[in-house]
Amino acid sequence: MSIHLENIAKHYGRGGQHQALAPLDLDIRQGELIGLLGPSGSGKTTLLRIIAGLEAPDRQPKGRILFGERDVTHLHVRDRRIGFVFQHYALFRHMTVYDNVAFGLTVMPRRQRPPGSEIRARVHRLLEMVQLEQLANRYPAQLSGGQQQRVSLARSLALRPDVLLLDEPFGALDAKVRQELRRWLRHLHDELNFTSVFVTHDQEEALELSDRVVVMSDGRIEQIDTPEALYRAPSNRFVFEFLGDVNQLEGEVRDGVLTCGDARLDVELPDGPRNLLLRPHEVALEAEPSEAAHLPVSVTAISPVGAEVRVELAADWLPGPWLATVRHADFERLALTRGQRLFAHPRHWHRFTAASHSECHATAPMAG
Numbered sequence: 001m002s003i004h005l006e007n008i009a010k011h012y013g014r015g016g017q018h019q020a021l022a023p024l025d026l027d028i029r030q031g032e033l034i035g036l037l038g039p040s041g042s043g044k045t046t047l048l049r050i051i052a053g054l055e056a057p058d059r060q061p062k063g064r065i066l067f068g069e070r071d072v073t074h075l076h077v078r079d080r081r082i083g084f085v086f087q088h089y090a091l092f093r094h095m096t097v098y099d100n101v102a103f104g105l106t107v108m109p110r111r112q113r114p115p116g117s118e119i120r121a122r123v124h125r126l127l128e129m130v131q132l133e134q135l136a137n138r139y140p141a142q143l144s145g146g147q148q149q150r151v152s153l154a155r156s157l158a159l160r161p162d163v164l165l166l167d168e169p170f171g172a173l174d175a176k177v178r179q180e181l182r183r184w185l186r187h188l189h190d191e192l193n194f195t196s197v198f199v200t201h202d203q204e205e206a207l208e209l210s211d212r213v214v215v216m217s218d219g220r221i222e223q224i225d226t227p228e229a230l231y232r233a234p235s236n237r238f239v240f241e242f243l244g245d246v247n248q249l250e251g252e253v254r255d256g257v258l259t260c261g262d263a264r265l266d267v268e269l270p271d272g273p274r275n276l277l278l279r280p281h282e283v284a285l286e287a288e289p290s291e292a293a294h295l296p297v298s299v300t301a302i303s304p305v306g307a308e309v310r311v312e313l314a315a316d317w318l319p320g321p322w323l324a325t326v327r328h329a330d331f332e333r334l335a336l337t338r339g340q341r342l343f344a345h346p347r348h349w350h351r352f353t354a355a356s357h358s359e360c361h362a363t364a365p366m367a368g
């Protein structure tokens, strides 16, 4: 089921002076898994609740919500064919896992309700998909948080919704279980082919799980794109900074050289004050400066955890610490230790102008 939002806005408060959503348009394709990502208060939950029909959009401007060809703008939540998963499991504590998943089907009006044998088959199939068949007779209190959330997923899918909406579905779980549940959701989504929209403020979760991510700030959509495109070509500085760690290099450009204290970098930019941004993986570390870059730094912290080593850097000419991620091989080659003095070599840098225009530049490689 595709979802089409047109001119949807939301204001709260007396006289509607508080804007939660500026008028926005959004198109979600049939079968997409969409992440709504943004800082707290950016309007993600409001947008999700409006899609659900739990919240009405403003009457002015006159907006529309379509599910496929169906105009659902004024349709009650129970008539929209939606499944929900919330952060807090909200399972019925006095019912078994099986009964929780079957609940929505068993309370359907008699004329619409599938026969008992079909309900049983459907519930078993869902429990099998989330691998909880063995636990069908347990009560929620006898399950882990991750298992409870899998029951919630199965329960929300029992009614075969056209659209599945998830509000911070994994927010209350620890990192490892979150990871596992993301795989469940992706798997169920691909197998059952519904359209999903989930809210998260976790960049990694949004980038890993979504077909496309809607980045929001201040009630507006900043960018809608695939995770790869968002990361590679952020449309403005907000998106760039929100999607990962950023190092700043501020200085004065004269004749193609940016200087800042005793640091300097060759850049092809017009004269004047400039602010460049670099991702941690775009900062290489070497024992010597190069022709194009003389950026002396010292190592203040090292964290050799995971696939790469995170190295914190400081310098008099830097307004704040930098973070570089280096490969373990480079970590060993440079014999990195705290207090060591090195030279940073930007592989790339980015720049955003006031007109939201973005640029990405490669720096001249080191000689040799």
Ligand SMILES: Nc1ncnc2c1ncn2[C@@H]1O[C@H](COP(=O)(O)OP(=O)(O)OP(=O)(O)O)[C@@H](O)[C@H]1O
Residues within 6 Å of the ligand: 012, 013, 018, 019, 020, 038, 039, 040, 041, 042, 043, 044, 045, 046, 047, 201
């Ligand atoms: N019922 C309400 N009454 C008044 N203001 C509200 C209401 N619900 C949300 N808001 C305001 O609308 C704005 C958007 O809130 P929303 O909950 O949609 O943001 P969010 O991005 O989901 O944030 P979070 O990640 O913290 O849940 C916020 O400024 C919030 O304070």
